[in-house]
Amino acid sequence: MELEQDLMVSERKKKPLRWHVLVFLAPAVIIYTMIMILPLAETLRFSFFQRDTTTQVISFVGLENYIKLFFDPYWVKPFLNSLWNNCYFFLIHMLVQNPIGVLIAALLSMVHLPGKKFYRTAIFMPTLLSFVVVGFVWKLMLSPLWGVSKGLMKSVGVGSWYLPFLGKEETALTTLSLISVWQFIGIPMMLIYAALLSIPDEVIEAAECDGVTGISQFFKIKLVLILPTIGIISILTFVGNFNAFDLIYTTQGPLAGPNFSTDLLGTILYRTFYGQQLQPGDPNMGAAIATVMFFIILMGVAVYLFFIQRKLTRYEM
Amino acid sequence: MAISRARRNRMAELGAHVILLTFAVIALFPVLLILINSLKTKKAIFRKPLELPTSETLDLVGYSTVLQQGNFPLYFWNSLFVTGASLCLILLFGAMAAFALSEYKFRGNRLMGLYMALGIMIPIRLGTVGILRLMVATDLVNTHWALILVYTAQGLPLAIFILSEFMSIVSSDLKSAGRIDGLSEYSIFLRLVLPLIRPAMATVAVFSMIPIWNDLWFPLVLAPAEHTKTLTLGAQVFVGQYSNNWNAILAAMALAVIPVLILYTLFSRQLIRGLTSGAVK
Numbered sequence: 001m002e003l004e005q006d007l008m009v010s011e012r013k014k015k016p017l018r019w020h021v022l023v024f025l026a027p028a029v030i031i032y033t034m035i036m037i038l039p040l041a042e043t044l045r046f047s048f049f050q051r052d053t054t055t056q057v058i059s060f061v062g063l064e065n066y067i068k069l070f071f072d073p074y075w076v077k078p079f080l081n082s083l084w085n086n087c088y089f090f091l092i093h094m095l096v097q098n099p100i101g102v103l104i105a106a107l108l109s110m111v112h113l114p115g116k117k118f119y120r121t122a123i124f125m126p127t128l129l130s131f132v133v134v135g136f137v138w139k140l141m142l143s144p145l146w147g148v149s150k151g152l153m154k155s156v157g158v159g160s161w162y163l164p165f166l167g168k169e170e171t172a173l174t175t176l177s178l179i180s181v182w183q184f185i186g187i188p189m190m191l192i193y194a195a196l197l198s199i200p201d202e203v204i205e206a207a208e209c210d211g212v213t214g215i216s217q218f219f220k221i222k223l224v225l226i227l228p229t230i231g232i233i234s235i236l237t238f239v240g241n242f243n244a245f246d247l248i249y250t251t252q253g254p255l256a257g258p259n260f261s262t263d264l265l266g267t268i269l270y271r272t273f274y275g276q277q278l279q280p281g282d283p284n285m286g287a288a289i290a291t292v293m294f295f296i297i298l299m300g301v302a303v304y305l306f307f308i309q310r311k312l313t314r315y316e317m
Numbered sequence: 318m319a320i321s322r323a324r325r326n327r328m329a330e331l332g333a334h335v336i337l338l339t340f341a342v343i344a345l346f347p348v349l350l351i352l353i354n355s356l357k358t359k360k361a362i363f364r365k366p367l368e369l370p371t372s373e374t375l376d377l378v379g380y381s382t383v384l385q386q387g388n389f390p391l392y393f394w395n396s397l398f399v400t401g402a403s404l405c406l407i408l409l410f411g412a413m414a415a416f417a418l419s420e421y422k423f424r425g426n427r428l429m430g431l432y433m434a435l436g437i438m439i440p441i442r443l444g445t446v447g448i449l450r451l452m453v454a455t456d457l458v459n460t461h462w463a464l465i466l467v468y469t470a471q472g473l474p475l476a477i478f479i480l481s482e483f484m485s486i487v488s489s490d491l492k493s494a495g496r497i498d499g500l501s502e503y504s505i506f507l508r509l510v511l512p513l514i515r516p517a518m519a520t521v522a523v524f525s526m527i528p529i530w531n532d533l534w535f536p537l538v539l540a541p542a543e544h545t546k547t548l549t550l551g552a553q554v555f556v557g558q559y560s561n562n563w564n565a566i567l568a569a570m571a572l573a574v575i576p577v578l579i580l581y582t583l584f585s586r587q588l589i590r591g592l593t594s595g596a597v598k
Contacts, residue, residue, distance in 0.1 A: 018421065018423070020501075020502040020503065021417050021421050021423060023413075024413040024414060024416055024417035024506070025413070025414050025417045025418075025429070027409075027410040027413065027414075028410040028411060028413065028414035028433070028473050028477065029414065029429075029433075031406075031410065031466065031469055031470050031473065032433065032436060032470050032473050032474065034451070034470075035441075035448065035451070035466050035467055035469075035470035036436055036439075036441050036444060036470040036471070037435075037436075038444075038447060038451075039441075039444030039445075039446070039447025039448045039450075039451060040439060040441075040443055040444040040447065041447075042444065042446065042447035042450075043443055043444050043446060043447060046446065100340075103336070104336075104337065104340060107333040107336060107337055108337070110329075110330065110333055113330060113333060113334075115334070115337075118341070119337040119338070119340070119341050120585075121581070121582075121585050122340075122341035122344050122345050123337075123340050123341055123344045124344075124581075124585070125344055125345065125348070125578070125581065126344050126347075126348070127527055128527055128530070128531075128577045128580075128581050129348070129531070129574065129577065130530070130531035130532075130533070130549045130552075130573065130577075131531060131533065132531075132533060132549055132552055132553045132556070132573070133351075133552070133570055133573055133574055136556060136566070136570060137347045137348070137350070137351055137570065138347065140351075141347060141350065146362075146363065146366060147363075147366070148350065148366045148367070151366070151367070152367075182343065182344070185340075185344075187524070190520065190523070191520070194516070194520060214329075232482075236437075239437060239438045243440040243442075245442075246533060246534075250553075283446065287446075290443040293440075293443070294439060294443065297438045297439065298438065300438075301434075301437075301438045
């Protein structure tokens, strides 16, 4: 709101007030501020308060919640565990989802390829499914009860490798990361495909005249031109991964089992906020965790905006 | 020379087909598995999960359970209305704000851009308590509008971000020409810029639609009443209640998936048309 007033004052000095700028901006800014920013600010404020266990009065406690979160072993151990798991979750996405997304998009953009439409439609499809469906489908498929995955692995000769992947501490998080990659691979694919299509023919023709074709053309020319898109995808993945909650919740429940091996920041926030088993919920501590998540994400985005995006050259096309 | 090159191209094409087909099968298999098994008897589900239903194993008991117990047509309508209304608001308001930010130089422009971009990274869920209070105060709990407003706020930042990226590419000569011809700023936006960024709008629509249609959290918190329940929430509640009835669960999953598949088939055609007409020039 201040910004708008600011804007109006400065406009008045120089030119007649440009009403259309306000008209264009106002609906988005008002809805966004009312429904998103103010409630979020409320949450941040909440993290500096705590309910007294005996008198039940909520009072200002300063940084006490944060001190507990970072130094009290009861809080810091699960917190660091979930932070580490979250980094691992993100790493798998960057190493698997984005390279495969680029590969699929590159193959799809090959000029004469019949059946393009089918492939694109099929591979994007899981992205449209809800976490309820995805979580449940994979849980059923990987379950030893139903035996579908064991049967399939046997049929390709690796039946002895079968494990209850979601039930073992060593494999659960990797399995869930790959399920999430399975679900969201369509997003990098579509964005990169659109970026590849928007490369003008003249650029490709010029490269061909210089004898740069095929795979070297892809790496030397196209990949360089779509780097900004890959940058956007990376930051979207980062944000999405550090907010992830639903998939873990629908497959492993709020306790992020087995033995918290799939605990992410989102699930620890949920448990803190709403309580778990015998422990009642603690909204103020939850607000503190939410605030920490907020700053982690903010840092990632700042790194992208100020270091990575600036280094990327945007080519006029 | 020409022949060997043609052959190499054919080999590359074959390789591309093999890789793409593999990924397509991986993407489709789990969903097909659910659809197939939802039509079978309980015995056949466990004994022969990979086989198509035959006349012997065909059994629609799951669907009849779901349709008797659940209010699925209503849930479907709720999801459709909430998603559709939110998308319209996101696209309209998002494009307007993106246009203002990318077209006009004013003080605080960059700051305003950052302010709006803030919402891409913050999950709106972190503000749930505040949102619930607001909705209670305005008496919007258990209405479609509570969800629509939240989803619009949630979708706007990304829409503005993507759309301004695309709007900065639109040639400024075109807009100057429009101004010289006496078009108002509103008609420049509506008649010159919007048609050119249609492919970007389609992309934004798909990306905004997914989290809205699939959201479980806000329907649960803001609109859990029977008459406002969305399809996702309805399916989740149903699966929880019938956790041992495999027929019913598989049928509920199938019913949750089928509308998405239909919507997607309708929508993807538009998306592809947008992509090819706009992006290729």
